[in-house]
Amino acid sequence: MDKKLEKIVQALQEQFGSSVEEFRNEAHVFVKAEQIVDALTLLRDKFEFELLSALTASDYYPQETPRFHVIYQLSSLAQNITLQLRVPVNSDQLKVPTATRVYDTANWREREVFDMFGVVFEGHPDARRILNPEGMDGHPLRKDFPLGYEEPQFTFNYDDIDLKKIYAKE
Amino acid sequence: MGIEQKLGDMGIVTTKLEELVNWSRTNAMWPMLFGLACCAIEMMAAQASHYDMSRFGMELMRASPRQSDLMIVAGRVSRKMAPVVRRLYDQMPEPKWAIAMGDCASCGGVFNNYAILQGVDEIIPVDVYVAGCPPRPEALIHGIVTLYEKVKADKFVTPT
Amino acid sequence: MAQIEEVGYEQYKHLVSERALTGETMLLNMGPQHPSTHGVLRLLLELDGETIVNAIPDIGYLHTGVEKNMEAKTFLKAEVMTDRLDYMNTTGNNLAYCMAVEKLVDLDVPERAQVIRVIVTELQRIASHLVFMGAFGLDLAAMSMFLYCFREREHVLDILEMCSGQRMMTTYFRPGGVWRDVPVEFESAVRSFIQMFPKRVDEYEALLTKNPILLDRLVGIGILDGKTALSHGVTGPTLRASGINWDLRKARPYIGYEQYDFNVPVRTEGDTFARYIVHIEEFRESLKIVEQGLEKLKKLSGQPVLSDNRKFVPPPRAEIGVSMEALIHHFKFWTEGFPAPKNSIYNAVESPRGELGVYLEGDGGPKPHRVHMRTPSFDNLSVINKITQGHLVADLVAILASIDIVLGDIDR
Ligand code: SF4
Numbered sequence: 001m002d003k004k005l006e007k008i009v010q011a012l013q014e015q016f017g018s019s020v021e022e023f024r025n026e027a028h029v030f031v032k033a034e035q036i037v038d039a040l041t042l043l044r045d046k047f048e049f050e051l052l053s054a055l056t057a058s059d060y061y062p063q064e065t066p067r068f069h070v071i072y073q074l075s076s077l078a079q080n081i082t083l084q085l086r087v088p089v090n091s092d093q094l095k096v097p098t099a100t101r102v103y104d105t106a107n108w109r110e111r112e113v114f115d116m117f118g119v120v121f122e123g124h125p126d127a128r129r130i131l132n133p134e135g136m137d138g139h140p141l142r143k144d145f146p147l148g149y150e151e152p153q154f155t156f157n158y159d160d161i162d163l164k165k166i167y168a169k170e
Numbered sequence: 171m172g173i174e175q176k177l178g179d180m181g182i183v184t185t186k187l188e189e190l191v192n193w194s195r196t197n198a199m200w201p202m203l204f205g206l207a208c209c210a211i212e213m214m215a216a217q218a219s220h221y222d223m224s225r226f227g228m229e230l231m232r233a234s235p236r237q238s239d240l241m242i243v244a245g246r247v248s249r250k251m252a253p254v255v256r257r258l259y260d261q262m263p264e265p266k267w268a269i270a271m272g273d274c275a276s277c278g279g280v281f282n283n284y285a286i287l288q289g290v291d292e293i294i295p296v297d298v299y300v301a302g303c304p305p306r307p308e309a310l311i312h313g314i315v316t317l318y319e320k321v322k323a324d325k326f327v328t329p330t
Numbered sequence: 331m332a333q334i335e336e337v338g339y340e341q342y343k344h345l346v347s348e349r350a351l352t353g354e355t356m357l358l359n360m361g362p363q364h365p366s367t368h369g370v371l372r373l374l375l376e377l378d379g380e381t382i383v384n385a386i387p388d389i390g391y392l393h394t395g396v397e398k399n400m401e402a403k404t405f406l407k408a409e410v411m412t413d414r415l416d417y418m419n420t421t422g423n424n425l426a427y428c429m430a431v432e433k434l435v436d437l438d439v440p441e442r443a444q445v446i447r448v449i450v451t452e453l454q455r456i457a458s459h460l461v462f463m464g465a466f467g468l469d470l471a472a473m474s475m476f477l478y479c480f481r482e483r484e485h486v487l488d489i490l491e492m493c494s495g496q497r498m499m500t501t502y503f504r505p506g507g508v509w510r511d512v513p514v515e516f517e518s519a520v521r522s523f524i525q526m527f528p529k530r531v532d533e534y535e536a537l538l539t540k541n542p543i544l545l546d547r548l549v550g551i552g553i554l555d556g557k558t559a560l561s562h563g564v565t566g567p568t569l570r571a572s573g574i575n576w577d578l579r580k581a582r583p584y585i586g587y588e589q590y591d592f593n594v595p596v597r598t599e600g601d602t603f604a605r606y607i608v609h610i611e612e613f614r615e616s617l618k619i620v621e622q623g624l625e626k627l628k629k630l631s632g633q634p635v636l637s638d639n640r641k642f643v644p645p646p647r648a649e650i651g652v653s654m655e656a657l658i659h660h661f662k663f664w665t666e667g668f669p670a671p672k673n674s675i676y677n678a679v680e681s682p683r684g685e686l687g688v689y690l691e692g693d694g695g696p697k698p699h700r701v702h703m704r705t706p707s708f709d710n711l712s713v714i715n716k717i718t719q720g721h722l723v724a725d726l727v728a729i730l731a732s733i734d735i736v737l738g739d740i741d742r
Contacts, residue, residue, distance in 0.1 A: 023673045024433055050560045053678065054687055054704035071689065073676050073704070077560070077576050084676060105563030108712045116397075128341060131390035131741055132285070133250040140284055140398055141700075147402050148284030148395075203365050207392055207738050208417035208498060210369065211461065215487075218464075218480030233365040248741075251370055251391045254362055280410060285395035304498055 001027055005081050008047050012039065028084045033070075033096045036087050040072065040102045049074040049083065052099070055109035057089075057117045061143035067091035068119055072099070089119055098124040116141035188326050195239070195265065196227070196318040202238035203231035204258065207245030209272035209304045216307035226314060235261040240317070241294070242310075246274035247287040259294045267321070269313055270296045273303045345386050346376045355383050362391045366469045366727045369737030371711075375723065382726060385718045387711055392741040400701045404667030405431055406505065408698060413499040415703055416739035418458040421450050421490070422681045424503040426703075429584060430677040430688040431505040434670050437642050442630040443507035444585045449520065449623040450493065450502060451585075452616040456527070457486040458682040459609050459616075462734045463534060466606065469731040470547060472538065482530055485523050492516060506643040507636035517624060524621055531613045539610070548603035552717040552729035555600055562716070563709030566684025567612065568733050571605040573598035578680040589626075590619045602725075605732040612682075642668050667696030674700075683707050683734055707739035 001009070001022055009027050012018050016035045021028040031039050043049040054073040061067060066088030074083045087096055098121040099106040110121040111130040118139035121127065129136065138145050153161045205213060216223050217231060232238040235258045247255055259268065270290050273279030276299040278288035290296060297320060300313035342357075349355045361372035370391035376384040396415060400408040412423040425447060432439060439447075460479040467475025487497045493512050494502035502509050538544055554564070556572045569576055577594040579587040595611030597604035637643050644663045645656040670692030678687035684706025693699035710733050718726050 021673075023671075024436070024675055026675060028674070051565075052563055053685060054676065054689060054702065056689055056700075056702040056704075058674070058691055058700040071674075071702075073687065073689065075678075075685075077574070077581075080581050082676065082678075103563070104558075104561045105709050105712060108708065109563075126345065129390075131250075131393040133390070134341065136249075140395060145398075146284070147282075147398060204363055206370055207394075208414055211417060212498065214464075214476075215480055215484070219477045220481055220484045233363075235363075246392070246394055248391060248393050250393060251362065254370075254391070258363055280414070281394055281396075281399060283395040283399045285393050285398075306497065 001025065002081055004079050005083065008043070008081075008083065011047075012042075015039075015042070026082070026084060028086055030086050030088065033087050033089060033093075036070075036072070036085065037097050037099060037102060039085060040074075040099050043074060043083070043085075044102055047076065048078040049076045051075040051077060052103040052105050052109070053082070055099070055106055055113065057113045057119060057141075059117060059141065059143045064091045068094070068117060070096055070113065070119060094118060095120050095122050097122050100125060115139065118142065188324070189322075191326075192322045192324050196321050198227045199240050199267075199314075199318075199321075200230050200232050200238045201228055201240040201242050202235055202258070202262070203233045204235075204241065205244050206247060206251065207274065209244040209275070212304040212307055213242060213244045213271065213310060216310050221307040221311065223311065223314070226311065226318075228314070235259075236263060238262055239266055240314075241266065241268045242271050243268060243275040243290045243294075243296075244271040246272075246279065246281060247290050247293075248285050249287060252287050252293050255290065256293045267297045267317055268294055269298045269300060269310075269317060271300045271310055271313070272305055273301060275299075276301065279303055342374055342386060346374075346384055349378070349383070350376050354378075361388075367730065368465060368735055371730075371735070371737055371740075373714075373726075375726070377723070380722050382718050382721055382723065385715050385726060387714055389708075389711070389737075389740050392737045394738070394742060396742045397701055397703065401698055404696045405670060405698060406664070406667060408701065409504070410499070410501050412703070413501055414738065415705060415742055416681060416683065416686070416707070416736050417498065418461050418736050419454055419681050419683070419686075420498055421454045421500055421502055422458075422679065422686060423703075424501060425451055425585070426677065426679045426681070426686045426688045427690075428503045428505045429679065430675060430690040431670075433675045433677050434673075434690050434692055435505075435642055435668070437506050437639055438637055439507050439585075440634045440637060441586070442511075442627070442633040443635045443637075445623055445626045445630060446493075446508050446512055446635060447503060447585050448587065448590070449620050449627065450490065450508075452619045452623070453486050453489060453520070453523075455616050455682045456613060456620075457483050457490075459613055460486070462609055462682075462731075466731040466734075467538070469727050470544060472541075472544070475534065475537065478530070478534065482527065485526070489516070489519050489523065492519060504636065504643075506639065507634070509636075511635045512627075517627070520620060520624060524617055524624075527617060528614065531610065535610060538606070545603065547725070547728055548606060548732075549601060551602045551721060551725045552732065553599070553601045554713060554717045558716060559600075559713065562713040564684070564713055565706050566680070566682070566710070566734075567608045568605055568710050569684065570595065571597045571608045572600035578678055578685060582678075584679060587619075590622050592616075592618050602728050602732040605734075609734070669694060669696055670698070672699075676704075678704065681706055683736065683739065684710060703742060705739045705742060707735040707737075711735050711740055 018031045057070045068089040070087040072085040115129040270276045275290045298317045355378045358375045361367040362370040372388040374386040412427040413420040460483045464476040464479035494500035556574045559572045575596045592615045649656040672694040674691035687704030689702035691700040
């Protein structure tokens with residue numbers, strides 16, 4: 001790990017008691033949901049992480065605790081380092097405080113995570129779906145959401161599949 | 171070659187109304203300026219200088235559906251976009267045609283998933299399918315010429 | 331228009347100003363089918379006369395479910411999906427994804443492959459900027475720009491087709507290198523392009539840069555300052571036009587960009603004109619890189635272009651003909667794929683639009699557990715409301731064109 005990064009990670013560990021994983025020279029710091037806004041503010045103001053590169057999530061279904069990790073990928077232009085924060089979220093408490101007050105870009109990114117995973121960002125100014133149509137059921141990137149695969153029709157199974165199509169019912 | 175030779179001295183041409191109408195329809199068919207995804211870039215390339223679709227009477231791309239005869243569905247149609255495509259199609263005046271350009275518009279292409287319509291023919295009637303991901307501009311032009319052949323063979327029928 | 335009544339702007343209530351609720355300002359729907367929204371972007375405009383009070387983007391009309399679909403494929407097969415994200419920069423997407431896979435499984439790439447990657451990526455960058463220029467001209471009623479730019483773009487596409495067999499969706503880069511070596515005509519084709527193109531760029535400049543009509547429409551319009559840009563996650567030429575010198579090719583060199591001599595054009599004005607100039611300058615810089623790349627390529631001729639780590643790279647075709655093991659390996663390789671460690675990485679490259687990042691997570695099996703593409707246009711577009719406020723509707727078109735969005739990149 002980079003010297004500069006090490007110092008930052010240490011500071012995070014001291015302040016938030018977070019655990020750290022290292023993989024291929026990248027640091028993944030685990031913080032709790034209620035600490036995330038403080039952690040981001042600290043990183044932005046003290047350690048010059050000006051850019052929130054990515055905000056996404058990952059689903060670990062069928063594991064329930066934690067079911068999701070919300071991932072914050074930060075970049076510092078001044079020091080030229082990156083850092084990843086991960087917030088584990090349990091399936092019975094799908095809530096993370098919003099980071100929109102720290103980074104403006106979190107606004108749309110959080111809407112996307114809400115749309116795709118159903119993680120609620122508390123205090124978000126505009127909590128709507130962003131990519132999927134309004135009124136859609138479910139959250140597509142969850143592992144228990146089907147891909148929505150449509151079977152290809154060949155000659156041998158043409159009629160079977162035809163029966164399942166929407167127009168067959170009309 | 172040309173109309174003069176056929177005219178002879180008389181200054182009169184006789185033809186069937188059907189043929190005349192179909193001829194005029196094919197020679198000034200205005201497509202709608204309507205790009206969805208990657209295929210739209212190839213559609214733009216077909217319009218631009220290298221391939222130049224105006225050779226086939228298509229100099230004008232109309233942005234308004236009310237002024238266009240042909241809808242080239244260039245790209246993947248998502249479930250969110252589907253009602254819009256249908257609505258645009260409905261707004262086009264008769265007679266109208268549709269080309270499904272690319273694999274996505276024809277059958278869903280590589281995207282066999284929850285978000286993409288498995289072929290635009292689920293929502294609008296399609297006359298010509300152009301395969302390819304994306305189809306080369308030549309392929310699109312071939313699709314259009316094929317459509318012309320189809321239009322030229324149209325018969326007038328009394329609506330029942 | 332009619333659509334607003336139909337949708338009902340209930341859901342936008344908290345986004346528009348109070349004057350809209352009393353009917354003092356007008357709500358106007360723009361898109362998703364509109365000639366100047368570059369695809370299927372929908373904007374809800376709140377207008378006071380012709381002045382924009384709020385411009386609220388509504389995206390997702392091209393949502394393709396790429397990320398979900400990639401989870402259902404093996405690492406190698408998922409690559410074809412990346413082409414279709416940002417369809418102006420297909421090889422760039424391949425690069426980002428391949429580098430992510432290489433980083434995840436720890437795979438080395440031969441040097442010649444790196445050089446080919448640099449050349450092809452830069453050519454693609456030129457092609458992408460050409461589409462930008464064309465569309466930008468078209469939106470500002472400089473129709474001939476569109477025709478010129480697409481004429482030049484054909485040259486680049488010919489070169490790409492020469493390498494990969496496809497004009498746009500190349501899938502030319504593979505984890506571990508490139509699919510195959512460049513053909514013999516490659517060098518002369520690229521050389522003739524390099525010779526021809528600088529003159530053409532000068533022509534574009536002669537047409538646009540000092541054009542008073544254009545200047546009236548561009549200078550001082552849509553000013554974006556660096557701090558707002560960073561907070562909104564804006565990257566790429568849009569950020570560099572706002573005075574922040576941040577280019578991943580320089581900052582965190584990958585595929586050997588540190589060996590090339592090029593500048594990063596930066597402007598401080600942050601307006602639409604600055605963004606246009608940055609794009610023009612980048613043409614020249616990319617050409618420089620391509621030229622140096624060709625020299626390097628010559629020196630490395632005859633070297634392999636694909637790693638020979640058989641765990642992650644299929645055996646070459648020639649071997650399949652003579653060796654049974656290679657055939658079996660090839661079959662198993664493509665049907666089963668290779669396992670990746672149960673961990674995650676994030677890798678970013680500089681696409682023509684900004685930071686294109688890939689978050690890739692393996693679960694020990696042959697399929698990715700989660701792929702997230704951090705696409706630059708998504709964040710670049712999110713700033714549109716801030717920079718269009720107070721401008722006219724006609725300026726909105728110019729601003730939208732100048733931040734160079736690609737809807738496939740936004741909606742994924
Ligand atoms: S067919 Fe291919 S090129 Fe065309 S829209 Fe679909 S993915 Fe894009």
